[in-house]
């Protein structure tokens with residue numbers, strides 16, 4: 001996959017006094033997806049390579065996060081118990097409710113994968129119908145399923161009837177702007193028993209360019225009769241999360257990159273929902289504890305060497321958000337041991353907030369260029 005760095009909306013660009021009024025103050029703060037009760041309406045969208053167990057857990061520990069979903073897992077690999085797939089679905093008692101996202105296009109792979117996940121006690125199964133990457137679409141899965149309605153309905157119908165836990169679908173608005181199929185598909189999915197739809201407000205052709213289209217999300221909300229619709233795309237702040245719900249009428253919001261840029265976002269939403277609208281920032285001690293906790297949870301799962309390497313990409317995300325001085329951020333992106341990590345952290349405690357360049361953006365790697373080459 002070729003990747004480039006795009007600029008995300010700067011956290012600092014938010015108006016001085018953002019409107020943090022909850023969208024529907026009288027509503028139940030939680031939500032049901034089929035029989036599954038979820039404590040909040042603000043979910044974690046899957047980001048392959050980032051939304052692993054340690055990240056989910058450390059965010060959950062601060063509160064406010066409802067449903068989390070694993071990175072996408074290829075159904076056939078799950079069925080054959082490939083090591084990487086088993087790692088991707090690793091979870092624990094704190095990491096609940098958790099949905100596992102699977103992809104593929106063949107009944108004999110997707111149905112047994114779903115049954116296996118149900119037997120293992122996961123809360124829900126999410127079917128990926130949104131991934132635009134050629135290697136996923138090439139399996140007939142991901143966004144490709146949006147072009148093959150009959151097969152998609154048959155496939156998802158078989159999965160729904162083979163398990164009791166909720167089966168949800170995550171999709172884009174359509175293949176391209178001339179083929180906006182999500183509203184019709186959402187309604188058809190509802191008829192065959194899909195329990196909720198997550199809709200990313202971009203087409204497959206858009207990749208990650210442009211802005212998420214809230215009108216497109218609203219059309220999906222209006223197309224279904226009863227099932228919850230989860231809006232997704234470009235939410236980075238409490239205000240944007242509330243705006244998405246207010247504008248589209250969606251029942252819940254899934255946040256991906258915004259959660260990496262600001263892991264306290266769910267907690268901020270929770271505060272605003274409780275009427276606390278003062279500007280709140282995590283104290284320095286809490287920021288440091290967060291970094292340490294995330295890193296050590298990774299070590300629990302993967303050991304020291306691998307965790308050092310894998311934590312580096314988080315150094316970049318957190319560096320900008322936490323105001324880590326530039327040279328220190330670079331060291332968080334290139335360290336080899338727990339000892340080095342602790343040394344960096346001790347230095348950060350002293351030098352926190354002394355970053356000299358502004359912190360307007362955090363660079364987030366997303367696939368770029370012709371989608372067929374991803």
Ligand SMILES: Cc1cc2nc3c(=O)[nH]c(=O)nc-3n(C[C@H](O)[C@H](O)[C@H](O)COP(=O)(O)O)c2cc1C
Pocket residue numbers: 045046047048049070071072101128130131170200232233234235254255256257258365366
């Ligand atoms: C690095 C990266 C990895 C992603 N991995 C997945 C994935 O595994 N499954 C999926 O359905 N969507 C995936 N997405 C899409 C996101 O879940 C989400 O739909 C998209 O980023 C828009 O939401 P956001 O602006 O809140 O990030 C990924 C996006 C990025 C940037």
